[in-house]
Amino acid sequence: MEQDIARACEEARRDRASVTLIAVSKTFDASAISPIIDAGQRVFGENRVQEAKAKWPELVAACPGVALHLIGPLQSNKAKDAVALFDAIHSVDRPSICEALAKEINLQNKRPELFIQLNTGEEPQKAGVAPADADAFIASCREKYGLVISGLMCIPPVDQAPAPHFALTAKIAARNGLTNLSMGMSADFAIAIAFGATHVRVGSAIFGHR
Numbered sequence: 001m002e003q004d005i006a007r008a009c010e011e012a013r014r015d016r017a018s019v020t021l022i023a024v025s026k027t028f029d030a031s032a033i034s035p036i037i038d039a040g041q042r043v044f045g046e047n048r049v050q051e052a053k054a055k056w057p058e059l060v061a062a063c064p065g066v067a068l069h070l071i072g073p074l075q076s077n078k079a080k081d082a083v084a085l086f087d088a089i090h091s092v093d094r095p096s097i098c099e100a101l102a103k104e105i106n107l108q109n110k111r112p113e114l115f116i117q118l119n120t121g122e123e124p125q126k127a128g129v130a131p132a133d134a135d136a137f138i139a140s141c142r143e144k145y146g147l148v149i150s151g152l153m154c155i156p157p158v159d160q161a162p163a164p165h166f167a168l169t170a171k172i173a174a175r176n177g178l179t180n181l182s183m184g185m186s187a188d189f190a191i192a193i194a195f196g197a198t199h200v201r202v203g204s205a206i207f208g209h210r
């Protein structure tokens with residue numbers, strides 16, 4: 001995986017250090033994750049707060065340099081656990097989550113890096129802010145809730161070419177002064193890197209099939 005990412009960076013004429021590989025360990029237990037930590041990987045992604053809470057505290061205690069990213073949907077009643085456990089949250093997408101996160105960030109005095117999830121394909125079953133609402137939502141995160149937003153995240157529709165979705169995400173980020181882009185998974189991380197991804201979320205290509 002490391003070689004594939006290095007090659008994609010080279011092809012995109014980008015510095016390897018400008019792309020963070022998030023190893024998505026959802027559904028895999030500690031016995032599958034430990035060898036990946038031992039191999040030197042330090043950034044991991046999970047899509048469910050409860051699952052992460054059950055398996056990660058022990059792993060983090062054994063390797064304090066590990067960073068955890070929440071890449072799946074967040075409910076406001078899980079904001080407390082999410083802020084306590086995660087170093088980054090990629091699924092900020094509605095006012096109730098902003099409010100719950102702002103409250104916990106203040107209470108816990110902890111500042112996870114925050115990404116706003118866009119629903120670039122406008123798929124009804126998918127979480128995320130519609131592209132047309134993105135500018136206003138980003139502004140309200142900042143002004144109304146006092147959140148520091150790091151970047152945007154997207155998950156292109158499975159049945160479409162991802163490139164236009166990555167390009168749109170990059171464009172909305174640029175016009176809002178956001179530098180980080182969480183985009184690209186096992187099947188399309190190289191394309192995402194060509195479109196400026198700073199965080200690629202790779203699961204099955206590292207851990208195998210789920």
Ligand SMILES: *Cc1c(COP(=O)(O)O)cnc(C)c1O
Nearest residue numbers: 024047071185186201202203204
């Ligand atoms: C599962 C998941 C991934 C990783 O997907 P792979 O195809 O296994 O690389 C990336 N992003 C999100 C939001 C996910 O839920």
